[in-house]
Every structure is written in C-alpha cells, then in structure tokens.
Amino acid sequence: MAAARAAFEDGRWSRLAPAARKKVLHKIADRIEAEALSLAVLGVRDNGTEMGMALKAEPGSAAGTFRYYAEALDKVAGEVAPTAPDVLGLVQRAPVGVVGAIVPWNFPLMIGAWKLAPALAMGNSVVLKPAETASLSLLRLAEICAECGLPDGVLNVVTGAGAETGAALAESMGVDVLAFTGSGGTGRKLLEASARSNLKRCYLELGGKSPNIVFADAPDLRHAAKVSAAGIFRNSGQVCVAGSRLLVEASVHDEFVAMLINEAEALRVGDPLDLGNHIGAVNSEDQLRRNLSFMDMARAEGGQVVTGGNRILQESGGTYMAPTIVTHVARDHALFQREVFGPVLSVTKFETEEQALALANGTDFGLAAGVWTANLSRAHRMVAGIRAGVVHVNTYGGADNTVPLGGVGQSGNGHDKSLHALDKYVDLKTAWIQL
Known part of the structure; x- marks a missing residue:
C-alpha cells in the first residue's frame, strides 16, 4: 500500500499523459492475447474451469477489457458548467488515488481485469488481492504489466488469506476505494472495516x-433448454450471474424439464484440461461439500432431484459434481432463496405473468435474470418489472464490455464493465473561477 501511494503521489502514472497510459494498456492487452493459452492453463490449474470456457472467459475477456479501457481513457472529458457570463465553472475527473481490489476464485483474470483496467486507465495505483485458491494467473498478469512498461508500484498483487491480507486492505487508512467481488458476508465485513477506518468507498458485487x-410462447423451447443448461452448468455453476432458479410456465413445465434433463445428462464432466469434457471441477472440497449439503436440504423440504445431485468420482481424484436439477422447489425453500454457487438448478412452476414476476423478485438478490418469450410487450414488461442489474431476453449470458454489470439489493452496488465503471475510480472536482 505504501508502494502504491508513493507511485500515485509522485505522478509516475497518475500524471502521465493519457496517450502514454493508453499505449501501455494496449501493450498489456497484446501480451495477454499472446500468452492466452498459458494464462488459461494457469487458471484452470487453480479453479477447475473447463478449458474451452476458460480460454474465452479469462485471457480472451481480460485482453478485451484492457483494450476497451485503453480506448476509453482519452474519450472521457471534464465539463464546462452553464454558469453566469462572468464565471467559469469546470468539473474535472481526478483519479481517486490508491484502489484496493479483492477478486474471487471463479474467474480471477476476467474479474481482475474488470477492476484493474478502468482503475489504471484513470491514473490510479492498485493493490490487488487474489483469492487464496486462485492466484497464478493474476501473479503472471502483474509480471506482464511490468514488462509492458507499467511503472513500479502502480500495480501490486499481494496473495494471502482474506482475514489477513483482505482485512489489511479494508482497514487501511491509505486505500481510497475498495472494489470487491465475492460473498455477502465478506462484503458486510468490508463495509464495517470502511466505517472503522477512513470511510473508503466500497463497491461490492x-x-x-x-x-x-x-x-410457453418461447420462440424455441429446445434452444431455450440448451442455453439455460449452459447458463447454470458451465464452470460447474460457479458463475455470479448463473441462472440458478428456473421458473417455467405450467403448460410447458414437464416438456421443458425433460429437455433440460437430456441436456444435463449429455454434458461430460471431468478433467478440465481435457477438451473432450464440457464441464470441469468444483473449486475445492469445501465448496463441493457445501453443494452436496443443499441436496439434503432440498429433499427435506420436498424438492425432487430428477438428475444429478451426487459427486462424480474420477480415478485421478478431484472435486466433480454431476449437473443437478431439482423440481418442486417452493418460494420458501433454501434452494430458492440461497446461492449455492454450484451446478444446481432449482425448478419452480408458475401459472401467470404476474406470478412469474413475483417469484422472480422473491429473493433478496438482484444481479441477473432471463426471460424467454416471443411476446415483445411481455418482454418489455418483464424487463421493467424484474429487480436485477441485467435482464437477458431469449438468451442468457454473453454481454460484452459495452454494457455495465452490477446488482441491486443484496447483490451489491456499483458497476463493472462499460464506461460507467470509470465512475468508481474518479473523484469529481469543481473549479469555480471568477472572470
């Protein structure tokens, strides 16, 4: 943190011309692309994501993110206020200083880039803490940044346990903004630490x-089933926006669930470095035990596990779970209300559009949603009515850097991606000049 503060204060990066910062960020993007395969393998060794997805979602996404903010940084200007003729009012965007970033294990390189690229683009210094179980790709990214000309001290990647390293960032008087992706429990601790220290701004996903x-009027139910299966089972369900609650209109419920079962059972689960497998490993033994504990709760509450629900044993060992579908899940069930972060899909039947909307909004979360319908008016009504930061219509996932990602309710605050992410890493400064 001292190194980041020194780098910021002496202006080696913060006062560098935008064109010079742009050049460095483009070099970083180029190097990430050049090392995409090795970076993806580093990530897969850490977190078990299937290789086909890891290659696109990790280095592929990270390179695009650095390039997006490289191009954006000199397009975001200040403002001239409409004041009286004898006054000049200017609104400047100034870097905040030192940014602390804490990122999870599921997509460390992608989510790390969502924090790093806009923060660096605006001239800040960063101290980044990877998850304990997934640091290899971000440590290599730090080396890449140095090799591409990012000055010493501007980016610092520090490994360690959340209770020690993460707490140090959260409680520091020298960190100006904290950006975090992870659990709600940890997010609350970060807010408490901010209150105890310097009231640093905390952005929490x-x-x-x-x-x-x-x-029932979805344009293509079979296509919807295929995309919906990917929306929950890719990366073993370890995706923040995973479509983990399936709400199906009663008239097509049985038909659609049968299609989903076929899709789930066709997925090959195994060694994530084997390109013949569709789904890789669960991140850890602890996470797998948590996933399986939800099966006991689901059955106790009346849910029916129609496929999966078990650990898949491999000769090589490892932590693998079968894609799982649980039907007859009611609104008050744990599987309806609590995030599993595993390959577990709960299914709930509805009769009317109003009931679907009430069920959709029936949790404390509000990150993402999906709607499948051929009725354009209904699609717009659902987009307006669902409390979520992202609503997909006749698709699920795949939004790029041009649009923001953020949630409402207990899904957090602030936004990653898009030009709106830059707002987290700047302070507005007014200059009021008498002419």
Missing part, C-alpha cells in the same frame, strides 16, 4: 440467485 423465466 455480491452474487445472486438469478431467475430464468420460460414462458
């Missing part, structure tokens, strides 16, 4: 329990 709503 805290996951979700995202509804995926299928109406």
Whole structure:
C-alpha cells in the first residue's frame, strides 16, 4: 500500500499523459492475447474451469477489457458548467488515488481485469488481492504489466488469506476505494472495516440467485433448454450471474424439464484440461461439500432431484459434481432463496405473468435474470418489472464490455464493465473561477 501511494503521489502514472497510459494498456492487452493459452492453463490449474470456457472467459475477456479501457481513457472529458457570463465553472475527473481490489476464485483474470483496467486507465495505483485458491494467473498478469512498461508500484498483487491480507486492505487508512467481488458476508465485513477506518468507498458485487423465466410462447423451447443448461452448468455453476432458479410456465413445465434433463445428462464432466469434457471441477472440497449439503436440504423440504445431485468420482481424484436439477422447489425453500454457487438448478412452476414476476423478485438478490418469450410487450414488461442489474431476453449470458454489470439489493452496488465503471475510480472536482 505504501508502494502504491508513493507511485500515485509522485505522478509516475497518475500524471502521465493519457496517450502514454493508453499505449501501455494496449501493450498489456497484446501480451495477454499472446500468452492466452498459458494464462488459461494457469487458471484452470487453480479453479477447475473447463478449458474451452476458460480460454474465452479469462485471457480472451481480460485482453478485451484492457483494450476497451485503453480506448476509453482519452474519450472521457471534464465539463464546462452553464454558469453566469462572468464565471467559469469546470468539473474535472481526478483519479481517486490508491484502489484496493479483492477478486474471487471463479474467474480471477476476467474479474481482475474488470477492476484493474478502468482503475489504471484513470491514473490510479492498485493493490490487488487474489483469492487464496486462485492466484497464478493474476501473479503472471502483474509480471506482464511490468514488462509492458507499467511503472513500479502502480500495480501490486499481494496473495494471502482474506482475514489477513483482505482485512489489511479494508482497514487501511491509505486505500481510497475498495472494489470487491465475492460473498455477502465478506462484503458486510468490508463495509464495517470502511466505517472503522477512513470511510473508503466500497463497491461490492455480491452474487445472486438469478431467475430464468420460460414462458410457453418461447420462440424455441429446445434452444431455450440448451442455453439455460449452459447458463447454470458451465464452470460447474460457479458463475455470479448463473441462472440458478428456473421458473417455467405450467403448460410447458414437464416438456421443458425433460429437455433440460437430456441436456444435463449429455454434458461430460471431468478433467478440465481435457477438451473432450464440457464441464470441469468444483473449486475445492469445501465448496463441493457445501453443494452436496443443499441436496439434503432440498429433499427435506420436498424438492425432487430428477438428475444429478451426487459427486462424480474420477480415478485421478478431484472435486466433480454431476449437473443437478431439482423440481418442486417452493418460494420458501433454501434452494430458492440461497446461492449455492454450484451446478444446481432449482425448478419452480408458475401459472401467470404476474406470478412469474413475483417469484422472480422473491429473493433478496438482484444481479441477473432471463426471460424467454416471443411476446415483445411481455418482454418489455418483464424487463421493467424484474429487480436485477441485467435482464437477458431469449438468451442468457454473453454481454460484452459495452454494457455495465452490477446488482441491486443484496447483490451489491456499483458497476463493472462499460464506461460507467470509470465512475468508481474518479473523484469529481469543481473549479469555480471568477472572470
């Protein structure tokens, strides 16, 4: 933190011309692309994501993110206020100083880039803490940044346990903004630490329990089933925006669930470095035990596990779980309300659009959602009515850097991606000049 503060105060990066910062960020993007395969393998060794997805979601996304903010940084200007003729009012965007970033294990390089690239683009210094179980790709990214000309001290990647390293960032008087992606419990601790220290701004992306709503008039039910299966089972369900609550109109419920079962059972689960497998490993033994504990709760509450629900044993060992679908899940069930962060899909039947909307909004979360319908008016009504930061219509996932990602309710605050992410890493400064 001292190194980041020194680098910021002496202006080696913060006062560098925008064109010079742009050049460095483009070099970083180029190097990430050049090392994409090795970076993806580093990540897969850490977190078990299937290789096909890891290659696109990790280095592929990270390179695009650095390039997006490289191009954006000199397009974001200050303002001239409409004041009286004898006064000049200027609104400047100034870097905040030192940014602390704490990122999770599921997509460390992608989510790390969502924090790093806009913060660096605006001239800040960064101290980044990876998750305990997934640091290899971010440590290599730090080396890449140095090799591409990012000055010493501007980016610092520090490993360690959340209770020690993360707490040090949260409680520091020298960190101006804290950006975090992870659990709600940790997010609350970060807010408490901010209150105890310097009231640093905290931007928290805290996951979700995202509804995926299928109406009987969906344009193509089979396609919807295929995309919905990917929306919950890719990366073993370890995706913040995963469509983990399926809400299906009663008239097509049985048909659609049968399609989903076929999709789930066709997925090959195994060694994430084997390109013949569709789904890789669960991140850790602890996470797998948590996933399986939800099966006991689901059955106790009347849910029916129609496929999966078990650990898949491999000769090589490892932590693998079968894609799981649980039907007859009611609104008050744990599987409806609590985030599993595993390959577990709960299914709930609805009769009317109003009931679907009430069920969609029936949790404390509000990160993402999906709606499948051929009725344009209904699609707009659902987008307006669902409390979520992202609502997909006749698709699920895949939004790029041009649009923001953020949640409402207990899914957090602030936004990653898009030009709106830059707002987290600047202070507005007014100059009021008498002419």
